[in-house]
Amino acid sequence: MKSVLIHGIGALVTGDIRAPLSNATSLYIEDGRFREIGTGRTAADIVIDARGSLVTPGLIDSHVHPSFGDFTPVQNATNWISNYLHGGVTCMVSAGELHLPGLPIDDPDPNLFRSLALLTRACYDRYRPAGVKVEAGTMMLVPGMKRADFEAVAAAGSKCVKFIFYSYGQNPGEQADYVRWARELGLKVKIHSGGVSRSGVSRPAGAEVVLKLQPDIVGHINGGPIPMPFSDMEQILMKSDHFLEIVYSGNHSLSQRFMKKVAEQGQLRRVILGTDTPSGTGVVPRGMLRTMALVAAVPGVRPEEAVCMATGNAASAHNLDNGFVREGQPADLVILGRIQGASGNTPLESLGDGNLLGISMILIDGRLVVRDRSLQTPPPETGARIEFEG
Ligand SMILES: [Zn+2]
Missing domain, CATH: 3.20.20.140 (Metal-dependent hydrolases)
Known part of the structure; x- marks a missing residue:
């Protein structure tokens, strides 16, 4: 299965309400699972630039x-x-x-x-x-x-x-x-x-x-x-x-x-x-x-x-095995952004105002299942981009 590197993350929600935000700005996924939360790697089969997006568990x-x-x-x-x-x-x-x-x-x-x-x-x-x-x-x-x-x-x-x-x-x-x-x-x-x-x-x-x-x-x-x-x-x-x-x-x-x-x-x-x-x-x-x-x-x-x-x-x-961004767990992720015209300076601020966010990409078990943009939300103002696909 292809490895995936996501970098340029603006905010990363862990799924764990006791520590909901991670400082990591990158993720490395292998065999469908999170391998490194915050990584120095620069190469993978697929490299995604999140361009400051919000990344959350699926x-x-x-x-x-x-x-x-x-x-x-x-x-x-x-x-x-x-x-x-x-x-x-x-x-x-x-x-x-x-x-x-x-x-x-x-x-x-x-x-x-x-x-x-x-x-x-x-x-x-x-x-x-x-x-x-x-x-x-x-x-x-x-x-x-x-x-x-x-x-x-x-x-x-x-x-x-x-x-x-x-x-x-x-x-x-x-x-x-x-x-x-x-x-x-x-x-x-x-x-x-x-x-x-x-x-x-x-x-x-x-x-x-x-x-x-x-x-x-x-x-x-x-x-x-x-x-x-x-x-x-x-x-x-x-x-x-x-x-x-x-x-x-x-x-x-x-x-x-x-x-x-x-x-x-x-x-x-x-x-x-x-x-x-x-x-x-x-x-x-x-x-x-x-x-x-x-x-x-x-x-x-x-x-x-x-x-x-x-x-x-x-x-x-x-009792599910997903729902968190944690090493070893299935890499189910959503990459979201603020929608043009919405209030808030960041995606999280906009969400806090009660706004929908725009989805640019979705991964399930480390596989890109939505790769251009969501067909159901307005597009995010700044979407994630595939930089490299081997
Ligand atoms: Zn019901």
Whole structure:
């Protein structure tokens, strides 16, 4: 595999919210992985001059609903994952493959839901649309599941299980078993929080349900699309240590109000970002960039911290091996710049004002998957340039 040298980096976000910025102005990549963060090398198979750009880990959309390859039945749209790549997304985590046409969710059969998770996991492991890593096979939890169901999806490589179509009032012992089995098998537990979804049959879950269930990740705490009352959001922030997911499809004014509170409490390490799409909200290729900008503009949040929420925090929440610029890790990167006419002197300043950034290049596993410019963002004022390609 080709080696890649990137130099001339204006700002490098590490993905690690405890130390979000690196002083390094260059990166050396070999065999698809970061080999040197800050390097004296001057040669590689591909040499890129970032020309002062912002370089960040590839964005991880923590909440998507894949179905078949690059097609989504919920909006009868094709190429959605390829389009999300051009919005900076190099990895996405399924929140359940619930848009399969005709899926019987009103009277759910546990075998069918296990099979759906196994099937989608197997398919997306073999087929990566446009190179994007799709962490599919999130098993939606329904009554009557056995430990063997959890073992099967864990063995297949799934990362998550999710409560959504589950009557929380009934059978609390079963719910506790589900959470325990998932933990024992290394699966993360996510919950659809807030009000009823488009399906009409998801179950509302506010602070009382969440704090009793003790999931790892509170899915779309700002609503997907309907959030729980703000006082419930505050309770979850104060009384738990769960990851808190903010999504594009939710209530934006509450997101900003809530994020201000999260920042005041010093809990930014718990925040992850997603789109909760494709859905009734649509297909939104710039959803991650827009959500990152929304959060970056909140008082108390630095723009580089917002980038970490869309990268390293999401990786930690789901146990992924990407999301950081670290030696030895997969070289998934986005090279971005300020857009002409936008406020701010640097890309990070512009992001902090709540602006979209323009993408010039994207790498997945050290391979250039977007090399001229993004087809979904305005061009950056100063884009990265390939200086040499051997
Ligand atoms: Zn969702």
